[in-house]
Amino acid sequence: MPNHQINPNKWIDLYSDYLYNYTITRVSDKEIAQDLVQDTFLAALKSMKNFKGEASERTWLISILKRKIIDHYRKINSNKGKAEVRINYNDSESEGDWLEERVSDPYDKTAEDKLQNNELGDAIHNCLDKLPQKQADVFKMKTILGYETEVICNELNITASNLWVIIHRARTAMSDCLEKNWF
Amino acid sequence: MIPCDEANHVCDKTQYKEATLWEKIKLTIHLAYCRACRNYTKSNRKLTAVMKDSKIQCMDESKKASMKTDFEKLLQEHKD
Numbered sequence: 001m002p003n004h005q006i007n008p009n010k011w012i013d014l015y016s017d018y019l020y021n022y023t024i025t026r027v028s029d030k031e032i033a034q035d036l037v038q039d040t041f042l043a044a045l046k047s048m049k050n051f052k053g054e055a056s057e058r059t060w061l062i063s064i065l066k067r068k069i070i071d072h073y074r075k076i077n078s079n080k081g082k083a084e085v086r087i088n089y090n091d092s093e094s095e096g097d098w099l100e101e102r103v104s105d106p107y108d109k110t111a112e113d114k115l116q117n118n119e120l121g122d123a124i125h126n127c128l129d130k131l132p133q134k135q136a137d138v139f140k141m142k143t144i145l146g147y148e149t150e151v152i153c154n155e156l157n158i159t160a161s162n163l164w165v166i167i168h169r170a171r172t173a174m175s176d177c178l179e180k181n182w183f
Numbered sequence: 184m185i186p187c188d189e190a191n192h193v194c195d196k197t198q199y200k201e202a203t204l205w206e207k208i209k210l211t212i213h214l215a216y217c218r219a220c221r222n223y224t225k226s227n228r229k230l231t232a233v234m235k236d237s238k239i240q241c242m243d244e245s246k247k248a249s250m251k252t253d254f255e256k257l258l259q260e261h262k263d
Contacts, residue, residue: 008258012251020242034242038250045254045261120237142199143234144241149201155244168195175226178233 004053015058018125019065026069040065127177139170185209190220198231
């Protein structure tokens with residue numbers, strides 16, 4: 001097993017979008033998701049000496065993030081005093097009904113859809129990781145964040161034709177990568 | 184008639200709804216006789232669809248930048 005290195009200098013560039021996307025599908029609030037990602041980086045920095053190099057940096061960060069997300073839900077639950085969920089059988093007839101029967105909802109297909117979307121999100125992030133940093137940045141800003149061409153050009157100090165060349169390369173690489181790993 | 188690289192450029196712009204009508208007409212004519220560009224257009228459309236489908240999200244650039252400055256300060260303290 002390869003021994004993974006840890007280098008916090010690159011964390012935000014490399015992993016913040018991945019962690020954010022992971023969080024937003026689970027807490028669905030922009031501000032909270034950003035805070036949780038930031039907390040994760042800080043916690044990771046503090047416990048860097050515990051990193052054994054058995055997993056990749058990203059996996060390790062995700063494991064910290066997972067705990068942060070659980071903590072977040074614990075906190076809001078205890079605030080409301082709603083942490084407990086009670087299941088009572090209402091009458092003697094329904095006694096013996098299993099919990100599963102109560103929670104199952106055959107019309108709810110969103111769980112599966114969501115799962116598939118999360119996997120697709122992972123595939124996209126894995127492909128984005130393989131792009132050169134600049135291509136990935138431009139592609140994300142244009143495609144995911146939906147910024148105007150002009151805004152991106154100003155921010156990154158490039159010309160419009162420059163931008164389209166980068167976009168073209170990124171799109172070709174992304175298509176190839178997703179073709180191999182997803183379609 | 185437009186060359187292939189221009190056709191691909193228009194195709195890229197179309198993915199972001201930035202191509203003009205005239206450009207799109209020129210692209211359509213090009214695609215009628217160019218198999219390579221037809222293939223590129225097909226995979227390009229597929230990529231657009233899948234990106235939309237994934238509902239993938241990224242952090243705001245400004246937020247990321249401010250997070251980075253905060254983190255770098257801490258990193259410095261951590262090293263000291």
